Amino acid sequence: MTRSRYSASVRRLQRKKRKSGLFWIVVCLLLLLGVFLFQGWRSATARINRAATLFMERVAAGDEAGAAALLEMNGNTLALDQWIELFRDPAIEYSGVSGARLTGLTSGQADVAFRVENIALTVPLELAFRETAWRVSALPAVTNLAGAFVEAETGGRLRLLWQGDSLVLNAARPYGLAFGDVVETLIVADTAVRVTRLEAAELSRLLLRGDAVLEGELEGIIPLSDSFAVYRTGGGMVQAGSAGELLIGQRGIKLYLSDGAAVAVRVEEEGAAVETIRVLLRQNLDDLSDQTLGHYRLRLSSESGCVVEDRVAQRSYSFAAGELLTVEPAGDGIALIPPGGTLLQFDNRIFFEPLPPGRMVVEGLPRSYWEGTSPAYRGLLEIINRDGRLVLVNEVSFEEYLYTVVPSEMPLSFGLEPLKAQAVATRSYAYTAIFANRFSGYGAHIDDSVLSQVYNNMPEYPLSREAVEATAGEVLFYGDTVADTRFFSTSCGYTANAHEVWHDSVTGNFPGEAVPYLQAAPQILTETVDLSDEAAVRRFLKEVEWPAYDFQSPYFRWEVEMSGAEVEAALNRNLTERYAAQPDFVLTLEGGEFRSMELPRIPLGRLRDLRVIERGAGGNIMVLELEGTNGVYRIIKEYNIRLTLRPVQYLDGEGPVVLRCHNGATYENYSILPSAFAVFDLIKDASGHVERLHIYGGGNGHGVGMSQYGARGMAQQGFNYRQILQHFYPGTELKALY
Known part of the structure; x- marks a missing residue:
């Protein structure tokens, strides 16, 4: 037993040694x-x-x-x-x-x-x-924000508004910034490592806003940075704006510069004071292309003498009554040549101010009803060199502007009440045009053609001036906003919905957003009009004798007849022109669907069919389809349709195309189809090609808002200007603007 116990102890000891050895081996390995x-x-x-x-x-x-x-x-x-x-x-x-x-x-x-x-x-x-x-x-991101708006600096953090986003950054040190400061900020990773407060300079007055420049009245041309920002402030709040919100003629703009370029502006949320309107004067009023927005030479004089100023360079020259001043482009600047005098060179915009009580005369500027004389303008004339051509702008008081718009837009024979309605509509439209900024790149609010309102095509007359003064300051409001008071010459007996005539200016969509006070409505006195289908529209437009407010207009009913060759020549020429102007609204059938794509030189070929695809509630064509041997196309919106289907002779050696009105009046080679309220009769040959086209139509113009002949007809029925305006702009309210 003793030996057995001893052996067991030895074995246990040996096992312990082995385990201990393994342990130390593991420890050593670790x-x-x-x-x-x-x-x-x-x-x-x-x-x-x-x-x-x-x-x-x-x-x-x-x-x-x-x-x-x-x-x-x-x-x-x-x-x-x-x-x-x-x-x-x-x-x-x-x-x-x-x-x-x-x-x-x-x-x-x-x-x-x-x-x-x-x-x-x-x-x-x-x-x-x-x-x-x-x-x-x-690498850590490195960003330089030139023109960021400070919302707050607190607790070592900096909150900035930049390109519409609120950025929260670590501050490398306290910068002592407050709400409303505009800064240039160097950011590394998420830390503002350097912040420079930009000094604000108040712009004297904004005269021009282009894609890459601003122009101040006293500062001249100022380049814009790529990240140019607009901030709207008021009530301790800030919002990111856009350059498109800066109004020509606006004062009180705070300007922030870095390296000579404008990086930001700040504007207070206040209504713009309307004192003057700036009108872009075309070479002539018959050609509405961009080519007529500039002049190669101008000749000016004043019946009482004038002062010519370069307000940036602070140069001023006086000229006597009747002295004819020739103005031409000179490189990027302007050359002024007095009669027999020394040529004067200018690098900036020049202002022509007549001495009281005179006006500035633009010699040789074609305006239809000045009866052999040159048109005279109240207010100031301004000239700037834009891409080698002279841009001519007339700045005039708001009411004086209307003195020649009203007679240019409506015949004096229509009488005082229609002229008063026209004055209110014109004033309202002009006010909204200031905020539309359509001509801001030219330094103007509006032009002097039918694309805005015809201005100074006819001199002032006592009756039209009386209409303006009797309604001084009056405009139409819809809610808290001045109404967009569109008007036109003649209705077909029905007006059109605005959203079925124009696309949405923001989204580009067509139809656009409905405008409550610009709705399709009948203009027939005693009968109900049925426009429920194409057959009903055909019956309506082919019938002449309707008891309509517009019946006295020659254009109440009209017709055009063209041969197949004549209409093909017009369509093949004008399709490509309209595509170049509005490619999103001239579509080609390709692969089973209509899309915007480049047109061939002869897009249509021979005409096989012409179909109305869609009409508005008032009967106006919204989409017209053309089928030819070379392709199928859809033309969208009434203006494109009217310009494509012009009743003009394009074939050499052939007589003019004649527009025949219901009162017997005829017009040759009318420059645009009078309206898109039209139906078509086609005669085809044996091979299916169109041999003759007969167009039956009614009205003159886009058909939205107030019909001028309709206003005349209502006045003859005893309606006053307030009632006329309520009829054509239902739901609006007449108020004093100033």
Whole structure:
């Protein structure tokens, strides 16, 4: 028993020794592994540090090629340019690299230290192990925001409004900023490392806003930065705006400049004071292309003498009554040639102000009803060189502008009440045009053609002036907004919905958004009009004897007949022209669907069919389909349809195309189809080609809002101007604007 116990003890001891040995072997192995890992970690962090240091040394030296060799370039090209540019700044001092560390098996970081305005900062640099070396894989973002709006600075954080977004950043130090400051901010990663408060300068008056420039009355042309921002403030709040909201003629704009360019403007949320309107004067009123917006030479005089000013350069010259001044482009500037005098050169906009009580006369400017004389203009005339042509703008008081719009838009024979209705509609439309900014790139609110309102095509007359003065300041409101009071010559007995005539100016969609006070409505006195289908529209437009307010207009009913060759010549020519002007609204059938695409030189070929695809509630054509031997097309919107289907002779050696009105009047080669309230009769030959086209139509103009002949007819029925306006703009309210 003793020997047995002894043997067992020996065996137990031996087992313990074996276990102890294994334990120490494991411990040793773990120690060795730890040493190996530590050495590997130390080696890796050292290599990370070396890679980051070498990269930053090359960055600090401006060695772009050397830095790029140590950088993964996927998506980092721009970042490297910005990073090198950062350390080229003499106010930024590179201090070194520290804090190298592993963040994964093949990823790491190192802290780049630098000083800005004596403040020490660090940002992390991302690195990755690739094959045999560590390379920089991502750089901290470097951003310079020129023109950011300060919303708040608190608790070491800075909140900025930038490009419509609110940004929250770490502040490298207290900057002492307050709401309303506009700053230039250098941001590295998520830290504003340098902030410069920009000084505000009040713009004298905004005269022009282009895509890349602003023009101040006393400052001249100011370039815009690529990131130009507009801020609207009021009641302690700020909103991001757009350059399109800046109104020509506006005062009180706070301007912020950096490196000579405007980076931001600030405007208070207040209604614009309407004192004057700025009218762009065309070469002539018959050609509505952009080519007539500029002049190659102008000749001006004044019946009482005038003063010519360059307000930027503070130069001024006086000229006597009747002196004829010739103005021409001269490079990027303007040359003024007095009679027998020394040529004067100007680099800026020039202003022509007549001495009281005179007006400025534009010699030789064709205006239909000035009866052999040249048109005279109240207010100021201004000229600027735009791309080698002279842009002529007339700035005139709001009411004086109406003195020649009303007789230019409505015959005096219509009588006082229709003229008063026209004055209110014209005043309302002109006011809304100021905010539309359609001609802001030319320094104007409106032009003098039918694209806006015809202005000064006829001199002032006592009756039209009486209509303006009797309604002075009156406009139509819909709710709190001045109504968009569209008007036109003649209805067919029905007006049109605005949204079925024009596309939405914001979204580009057609039909656009409905306008409650510009709705399709009958203009027939005693009978109900049925426009429920194409057959009903055909019956309505082919019938002449309707008891309509507009019946006395020659255009109440009209018709045109054209041969197949004549209509094909018109369509083949005008389709391409309309596509160039509005490509989204001239569509080609391709692959079973209609899409906007470039048209061939002869798009239609021979005409096979002409179909109305869609009409508005008032009977106006919204979509017209043309089928030819070369293709099938859809023309969208009434203006495109009217310009494509012009009753004009385009064939050489043939007689004019004649428009015949229901009162017996005829017009040759009428420049546009009078309206889109029309139906078509086609005669085809044996091969299916159109041999003759007969168009029956009614009305003249777009058909939206007030019919001028309709207003005349209502006045003859005893309605006054207020009742006329309520009829054509239901739901609006007549109020004083000023």
